[in-house]
Amino acid sequence: MPLPELHRLTLANGLRVVLAPDRTSPVVGVSVHYDVGFRSEPEGRTGFAHLFEHLMFQGSESLEKLAHFRHVQSSGGTFNGSTHPDYTDYFEVLPSAGLERALFLEADRMRAPRITEENLRNQVDVVKEEIRLNVLNRPYGGFPWITLPAVLYQTFPNAHNGYGDFTELEQANLEDCASFFDMFYAPANAVLTVAGDFEVAEARDLVQRHFGDVPARQVRPRPSFDEPPPSTELRSELVDQHAPLPALAVGYRLPDPVTDLDNYLHYVVLSSVLTDGDSARLQQRMVHQDAIVTDVGTGCGVLGSPLDARDPDTFTVTAIHTDDVEADRVLGVLDEELDRLAGQGPDADELARVTARWTASLHRDHDRIVSRTLAFGSLELMHGKPELVAELPAKVAAVTAADVAAAAKSMRPDGRAVLILKPAGGAE
Amino acid sequence: MTTTSDTGQHRTAEQIGHTEQGPRPVPGLGTQRVAVQPDTLDTVLDNGLRLMVVRQPSVPMVEVRLRVPFGSDDPARPATAELMAETLFTGTATRSRVQVDTDLALVGGELGAGVDPERLSIVGSALASGLDRLLEVLADVLTAAAYTDEEIGRERDRLVERITMAEAQPGVIARKALQRRRYGDHPFAHEMPESADVAQVTATQVRELHRDAVVPRGAVLVLVGDIDPAGVARLVGSALEHWRSDRTATGMTALPEVTGNDLLLVHRPGAVQSQLRLSARAVPRTDPRYPALQLANLAYGGYFSSRLVENIREDKGYTYHARSGIEFTSTGASLLVDADTASDVTAAALWETRYELGRFGLVPPKESEVESVRQYAIGSLLTAMSSQSGLASQLAGLAGVGLDAEWLRAHPARLAAVTMEQIAEVALEFFAPTAFTGVVVGNREVLAAQLAAIGGVELS
Numbered sequence: 109m110p111l112p113e114l115h116r117l118t119l120a121n122g123l124r125v126v127l128a129p130d131r132t133s134p135v136v137g138v139s140v141h142y143d144v145g146f147r148s149e150p151e152g153r154t155g156f157a158h159l160f161e162h163l164m165f166q167g168s169e170s171l172e173k174l175a176h177f178r179h180v181q182s183s184g185g186t187f188n189g190s191t192h193p194d195y196t197d198y199f200e201v202l203p204s205a206g207l208e209r210a211l212f213l214e215a216d217r218m219r220a221p222r223i224t225e226e227n228l229r230n231q232v233d234v235v236k237e238e239i240r241l242n243v244l245n246r247p248y249g250g251f252p253w254i255t256l257p258a259v260l261y262q263t264f265p266n267a268h269n270g271y272g273d274f275t276e277l278e279q280a281n282l283e284d285c286a287s288f289f290d291m292f293y294a295p296a297n298a299v300l301t302v303a304g305d306f307e308v309a310e311a312r313d314l315v316q317r318h319f320g321d322v323p324a325r326q327v328r329p330r331p332s333f334d335e336p337p338p339s340t341e342l343r344s345e346l347v348d349q350h351a352p353l354p355a356l357a358v359g360y361r362l363p364d365p366v367t368d369l370d371n372y373l374h375y376v377v378l379s380s381v382l383t384d385g386d387s388a389r390l391q392q393r394m395v396h397q398d399a400i401v402t403d404v405g406t407g408c409g410v411l412g413s414p415l416d417a418r419d420p421d422t423f424t425v426t427a428i429h430t431d432d433v434e435a436d437r438v439l440g441v442l443d444e445e446l447d448r449l450a451g452q453g454p455d456a457d458e459l460a461r462v463t464a465r466w467t468a469s470l471h472r473d474h475d476r477i478v479s480r481t482l483a484f485g486s487l488e489l490m491h492g493k494p495e496l497v498a499e500l501p502a503k504v505a506a507v508t509a510a511d512v513a514a515a516a517k518s519m520r521p522d523g524r525a526v527l528i529l530k531p532a533g534g535a536e
Numbered sequence: 537m538t539t540t541s542d543t544g545q546h547r548t549a550e551q552i553g554h555t556e557q558g559p560r561p562v563p564g565l566g567t568q569r570v571a572v573q574p575d576t577l578d579t580v581l582d583n584g585l586r587l588m589v590v591r592q593p594s595v596p597m598v599e600v601r602l603r604v605p606f607g608s609d610d611p612a613r614p615a616t617a618e619l620m621a622e623t624l625f626t627g628t629a630t631r632s633r634v635q636v637d638t639d640l641a642l643v644g645g646e647l648g649a650g651v652d653p654e655r656l657s658i659v660g661s662a663l664a665s666g667l668d669r670l671l672e673v674l675a676d677v678l679t680a681a682a683y684t685d686e687e688i689g690r691e692r693d694r695l696v697e698r699i700t701m702a703e704a705q706p707g708v709i710a711r712k713a714l715q716r717r718r719y720g721d722h723p724f725a726h727e728m729p730e731s732a733d734v735a736q737v738t739a740t741q742v743r744e745l746h747r748d749a750v751v752p753r754g755a756v757l758v759l760v761g762d763i764d765p766a767g768v769a770r771l772v773g774s775a776l777e778h779w780r781s782d783r784t785a786t787g788m789t790a791l792p793e794v795t796g797n798d799l800l801l802v803h804r805p806g807a808v809q810s811q812l813r814l815s816a817r818a819v820p821r822t823d824p825r826y827p828a829l830q831l832a833n834l835a836y837g838g839y840f841s842s843r844l845v846e847n848i849r850e851d852k853g854y855t856y857h858a859r860s861g862i863e864f865t866s867t868g869a870s871l872l873v874d875a876d877t878a879s880d881v882t883a884a885a886l887w888e889t890r891y892e893l894g895r896f897g898l899v900p901p902k903e904s905e906v907e908s909v910r911q912y913a914i915g916s917l918l919t920a921m922s923s924q925s926g927l928a929s930q931l932a933g934l935a936g937v938g939l940d941a942e943w944l945r946a947h948p949a950r951l952a953a954v955t956m957e958q959i960a961e962v963a964l965e966f967f968a969p970t971a972f973t974g975v976v977v978g979n980r981e982v983l984a985a986q987l988a989a990i991g992g993v994e995l996s
Contacts, residue, residue: 203918223552233854238856241856246704352701385640392634399693399694472661475594
């Protein structure tokens with residue numbers, strides 16, 4: 109992938125800025141990544157980082173409630189935000205005439221968000237509806253991103269439910285909000301990204317004009333969330349009220365994605381070799397040859413995308429299977445296939461396929477301005493290297509059969525978590 | 537300014553929300569650069585296949601969309617068609633299932649098939665340098681898909697499991713109930729086959745269906761990417777040369793117009809949230825009133841800053857997900873209004889949804905609402921068209937109703953020309969509460985009393 113044109117700067121208040129001009133289409137993407145995610149929320153306040161993300165849309169000093177949405181949309185734009193283990197992002201994509209307006213909107217809420225009791229209570233209700241929609245009222249809701257870390261990890265930051273417990277969400281108060289904002293939403297704890305159709309010099313001026321006077325605040329050093337990996341196989345079971353078929357999820361610890369990126373990518377390739385496409389190992393074996401699962405998937409990262417978090421990060425295997433298949437049989441086949449890969453590694457053809465598919469999917473992602481903007485921002489935030497977007501295909505292509513074999517070999521039963529999901533059995 | 541210290545001191549929420557300077561004016565919009573119009577080719581090949589090719593070299597990829605009209609009144613069709621789509625890429629006369637995937641993977645390619653009561657859709661992409669290989673695999677599958685007994689047998693079992701899984705999803709339950717409510721037994725209501733029907737399908741039936749219905753005449757192939765249209769047209773012409781049939785692909789029987797009716801309450805035991813699904817008639821993109829209806833829909837519930845979302849989400853907190861939209865079919869269009877809401881506020885959310893429908897016709901969108909949706913419609917179209925995949929999907933959808941890239945190009949001007957009076961007219965006609973039918977899916981024990989009290993709901 110050709111290296112995109114990238115400009116980086118840091119304002120006096122510590123805000124890091126990535127400018128990625130690309131005049132192909134007359135649209136721009138603007139995003140702000142704050143270096144705080146649900147791993148940083150306080151005990152007793154599960155779900156708070158995500159709730160706070162909602163509150164950041166509820167108005168700021170220059171913008172009444174609803175004004176943020178209206179200004180973006182009446183400029184022809186779309187917006188959203190999302191909360192991850194280690195960061196929270198906010199973004200707009202608009203026709204390029206809206207660039208200054210988008211910068212203004214982001215700067216205004218970085219400077220002075222308007223957090224009121226009324227908006228807090230309203231958004232607690234909205235977030236509870238979101239959780240009902242995505243977790244409580246559907247089969248396999250939150251499986252495994254909420255439920256597996258609780259088995260694999262022992263410490264609160266890594267193990268707790270990032271969507272939050274209803275009781276704790278209801279207890280959130282303005283004091284929590286103010287403390288969270290002052291602690292984590294400082295300019296020096298954020299990355300601003302502008303991608304798409306703009307002149308670099310003009311964008312620099314606009315960024316300085318709107319963000320330059322956001323007051324600097326001290327940022328506390330980020331704590332490590334590291335904890336020892338399990339030394340035995342950890343098992344747990346849960347009953348799903350809505351699921352029609354049993355399922356299982358397996359979690360393994362990954363190398364540090366930031367300090368040990370090359371090693372981490374071995375697992376990214378391993379995941380593709382296992383489950384990416386009909387020719388992948390577990391697809392062939394579990395779905396087609398033995399026919400023991402309906403679907404199987406693997407991936408790096410609890411939310412389904414690699415390089416989306418710092419250490420500790422999780423390699424996940426999920427499978428949905430019929431009642432007549434025991435979970436241990438699926439695990440047995442998984443271990444056999446890992447052993448086989450550990451012994452012989454993938455062949456050259458398998459590696460070539462993974463590289464080509466990876467390169468293609470990076471190009472496709474990069475073609476959507478929203479994905480491109482967010483990728484530059486999150487890579488700058490966590491890796492200090494937005495250009496990693498363009499370097500990944502070559503790094504993936506450099507992964508050898510021996511690397512993948514070693515990764516497979518490391519995935520031993522005595523270092524993993526196994527979560528078994530059982531349907532409640534009530535026929536609906 | 538107070539500085540956060542390590543002792544955890546911080547400002548109050550009130551202090552955080554104010555600066556010495558006070559509120560600032562929102563900047564105006566800059567000058568908008570217009571999009572470059574890409575090279576486009578729109579032609580019909582010898583075998584009757586319509587081919588649309590657009591050069592958009594933003595990344596070195598190519599997007600592929602093939603749509604074959606696939607309508608039928610045969611009640612056995614949904615099950616056979618679903619199994620056919622599931623097994624289309626499981627091998628040909630010369631390639632095994634694994635070989636199909638291997639050949640695609642080596643050019644960074646993906647191809648997948650889906651089917652609904654209207655059409656068979658094949659969606660894919662590859663590195664642009666691998667387009668010849670992708671077309672070779674596509675042609676092989678279209679002309680020589682094997683549907684071996686073994687693959688059919690295994691995929692049939694898997695499909696039954698997947699249907700079981702899908703049928704546990706509240707969204708799927710609600711969609712099925714809505715289809716039945718508004719279209720009765722029309723083929724369009726049968727979007728997902730019954731497990732029992734799938735279990736009966738044989739490999740022979742699948743092969744016969746492919747032979748009879750997967751045909752080029754009447755179908756459209758869209759390619760968008762870092763490609764040269766003329767060269768690609770030749771490539772496609774020769775790759776798909778042997779895909780031929782005397783038959784013409786047939787679309788779905790025309791749908792009846794949606795007519796107003798009480799909503800039907802559908803019981804889902806144990807539900808903690810309900811699905812509201814309302815529908816009314818609309819006009820398709822070929823109708824002169826369509827641009828006005830498109831803008832009216834946005835203002836009602838089609839984007840975040842709409843009356844519906846600002847009321848039931850941002851004011852009342854009844855929902856996370858509420859929206860309205862226009863659903864297009866090959867023969868018409870309908871309005872959809874969706875919201876998912878906790879059981880204890882379901883009736884209240886329905887009440888507000890209806891109130892906003894009534895108010896929409898009586899107090900039509902004012903100028904600021906109209907200008908906002910106009911800019912949103914034009915701007916979001918620009919964004920959607922800026923990616924290869926977005927443009928390819930747009931064009932494939934338009935081609936199905938006889939429209940083309942030219943229509944898309946001219947659409948911003950159509951939106952710009954819509955008047956407030958035109959929006960007021962469609963608001964009154966199409967958003968009238970009495971024009972809607974629909975379903976409420978949820979826990980009857982919690983919902984029934986309140987729904988009975990507000991009326992307009994058949995408690996079944």
